[in-house]
Amino acid sequence: MKILLVLVALVLASPAVADEAPVQPWEVWKDPGVVAHVRSGPRTVLSSSVAPDGGRYDRHSEGDSRFVRVVDGEGVIFETQGPGAVTRIWMTQGDGISVDLDPKIRLRVRVDGADDPVIDLSLPEFFGGKIPPFLSPMVLDRRQSGGGNVSYIPLPFRRGCRVSLVNAEKAKIWFQVTAMLLDKPQGIVSFTGLEDLSRWRRMLSQPGTDPWFSGSRETVSGTVVLKPGKAQQLVAFDGPDQITAIVLRVPHRRLGEVIVQLSFDGRTTVDLPLPWFFGIGRPGCLPMQSLFVGMDQGEAYSYFPMPFHSSFALELELSSASAKGLKMDYAVRRMGSAPASDAVLFGARAIDVRASGSGRDAVLLDLVGPGRLAGLAVTAGSTSSAGWDFLEGDETLQVDGEDQPSWRGTGVEDFFGGGFYFRIDSVTPGIFRRALHGMTCIGGTSEQPSMSLYRLMPADGPVFYHSLHFSEEGGPTGEVPVRWRGVAWLYGSNE
Structure with missing residues (x-):
């Protein structure tokens, strides 16, 4: 049981070295728990090539510009003032079928009002995954990403950012730039291209592998036999604390018979069929296998951070339509320390x-x-x-x-x-x-x-x-x- 072995082994792992600077909302590689933080200030925006009139053609092309503006011959596709980070860039080109991005088109990124760009690469170079720090799978080209070209490398800035394309005025190109904007620049170090993103790269390279680097303090595991039509509590913890892993081994043909119920601080916030909660999808489909949730080697897993203040409980219920009971294995791990003050359920x-x-x-x-x-x-x-x-x-x-x-x-x-x-x-x-x-x-x-x-x-x-x-x-x-x-x-x- 691959994932359960990982859970047990991680209890013995040494704690990660704490970062001195505060963890920013996009720095998941420093602390996966930051996903659960809802602090005052952050807002997420998307700049895209969407047709402004709601029409069919959501792309930039000659005579139908989707640029924010043009500066010194460069088509600006994202621009903002103040602190934040570009967190995702997506682009594609083609005509019915995706094609390789045009090497004549260059991507330029400027931060904090500087004249010189911190990124000046052709689109194939930027998404190609071979030029540090723009390495696969933090960036993916169309052959790796179903026709899209995607970057998940955060590009932080303290006073503003401009993303532009060079030699794209006559091109047909679809684009999206997502950014998280903050009120204050506290703790932000603007992008230089010299960042150590090795941990982020490792997390994205091994979906299905435990993304938590610090050692958690308690794992409860066991085997249970569920009876048709009855719910059974498997695990209950007192808080404050944070769940960092839930792993269930269920015979694949019977996945749809199980209901998952998760309660935090006395409130049930998850009450779903097991295939839905774990994103497994329809019978006969390739199961989802992602950073935080999915199925790997026959085990459904969740590594989502799940903070709670007073209590946590996991219950499973077997459908009353089931012809017989169901034997299954489980493991649940908690951090062993209180979550951050801005962590929510x-x-x-x-x-x-x-x-x-x-x-x-x-x-x-x-x-x-x-x-x-x-x-x-x-x-x-x-x-x-x-x-x-x-x-x-x-x-x-x-x-x-x-x-x-x-x-x-x-x-x-x-x-x-x-x-x-x-x-x-x-x-x-x-x-x-x-x-x-x-x-x-x-x-x-x-x-x-x-x-x-x-x-x-x-x-x-x-x-x-x-x-x-x-x-x-x-x-x-x-x-x-x-x-x-x-x-x-x-x-x-x-x-």
Whole structure:
């Protein structure tokens, strides 16, 4: 039992050396627990090539510019003043099928008002994974990421940042730049290109492997026999503390019979079928295998940080429809120390949206804050004969009731790290799994296809203080009915 052995071994691990500087909201490699922090100030924004009029073509092209502005011949695709960090850059090019990025186009990044860029590379060099510190899998090219080119290397700045493209004025190019903005620059060291990101690289290189580097203090493990129609408490802890691992070994054919219930401080914030909670997806699909959650070697695992102040409990319930009892193994680990003062409770929310009507966006989440979205895994598909057109829908995230959304995407597959319907070398989409995003299954028919998709957002998830409204357009112009089903992992929502 690979993961259980890792859990036991980690109890003996030496504690990590504490960093002197405060951990920033995107520095997951220093402390995975930072994902659970909802501190005052951070906000996440997205600058993209989305069609401003809601049209089909969410890309920059000659005569249809999506640049913020043009400065000295450079097309600016993101610009801000004040402190923060660019946390994700995504781009793609092609025509029906993704193609390699144009080597004539260069990416330039300037921080803190400097004239000289800290990054000046061709797009293939930036996403190619071979030039330090832009190394794979912190950056991925289209062949590694289902047609998309993605960077998860944080680019922090104290006084501002500008991201621009050179020689792209006549190019067809789709882009997204995500940034987390702060009120104060305390503890931020602006990007130089000399950063040691070896720990972040190691975390992203081994999805399914325990990402917690410091030794936790207690692991409770055992074997239980569940009876049909009955819930059984496996583990209960007093707080304050933080859960850092939950691992369950269940026969694969019976995964769907088990309900997972997690309670923190007397409040049940997870009550979901086991395949939903762990993002495993439909029977017969390749299971999700990501940084914080998924299935590896027959074991469902969660390494999400789960802080609590007074109590924690894990209960499992076997469906009353089950013909017989179920024997299974489990392990739960806690940190053995109180969480940070700004850490909030973990939860998971079912996404179950029946096909929306013509011209109406599908509302995946409508949350009351404060909170932070940590990721989602969904199966989406058209219920009409629109084929793959459902992937043309753009996501919109409205934070704290804002009139103008601070996040408008460019397509479903783009949000999940791919491009051109996840097509790399042919018209057939390619299945892939990466630490923070992937596409694990293709279903349905040629006229009504569906896909299983996931994305974790430990460094780029939106932070909200009053509300978060997450909706998806139905196809390129909102006319395609789309069915959505899955789970969202989040922190702190009061709903």
